[in-house]
Amino acid sequence: MQKEYCIKLFKNNALYINFNYTEFLETLYKIPKNQILYIHGNRKDKNSQLVLGHGQDPEDNFNEWYIRNKENRRFEDFKTNKQGKKYRNPSLTYSTYFLNKDEKGNWKNHIRYYATDNAVSIVEEYFDKSAKKTAHIISNNLDFFLKLKNIEEIIILGHSLSSVDYPYFKKIIDVNENPDKINWRISWYSEKDKTKIETFTQEAHIKMSNIELIRI
Numbered sequence: 388m389q390k391e392y393c394i395k396l397f398k399n400n401a402l403y404i405n406f407n408y409t410e411f412l413e414t415l416y417k418i419p420k421n422q423i424l425y426i427h428g429n430r431k432d433k434n435s436q437l438v439l440g441h442g443q444d445p446e447d448n449f450n451e452w453y454i455r456n457k458e459n460r461r462f463e464d465f466k467t468n469k470q471g472k473k474y475r476n477p478s479l480t481y482s483t484y485f486l487n488k489d490e491k492g493n494w495k496n497h498i499r500y501y502a503t504d505n506a507v508s509i510v511e512e513y514f515d516k517s518a519k520k521t522a523h524i525i526s527n528n529l530d531f532f533l534k535l536k537n538i539e540e541i542i543i544l545g546h547s548l549s550s551v552d553y554p555y556f557k558k559i560i561d562v563n564e565n566p567d568k569i570n571w572r573i574s575w576y577s578e579k580d581k582t583k584i585e586t587f588t589q590e591a592h593i594k595m596s597n598i599e600l601i602r603i
Contacts, residue, residue: 533562
């Protein structure tokens, strides 16, 4: 998108939410810093911690996965070999998440048990720490979001509209006094972007009549 076109979109009295970690709004478009919320941190701000990762709730994800797979034949308590003899399911996934008592697991040896336990702890801890705590981020920046209660137009430029960031947009809608009257201008580049926009607007319950697509 050309700089000149962006300048026409940017307004002096507007507020900005920057989803990446660069300060191009300040340096390239001369937007005052006090009008910008670096929602995931600013790479040049030593007092700002960059927020990296995903926005999924680990516990909710696990519960959904567990419910979806608990009746899966791969995770049955017992398997049957070619001779018709039953034996305890040796699957590590089964033993870790579906087995009621560890001592009944088909671990084969103690090393395999402790290695699995350690690996699971490391993966689960990493997944939890790498989650973008969107609710926490919104809470920490609630004052900024409340400033958006009377906005009449939202312009989204160069955003992937990944579901990880949906909570931020939903918060903007929630705090607004007339959300059904907000005009949305959303940029797109490829047909894939249009699909993402359609999914986003459905999730956010935005009327198509309130949306203008901007080709970049």
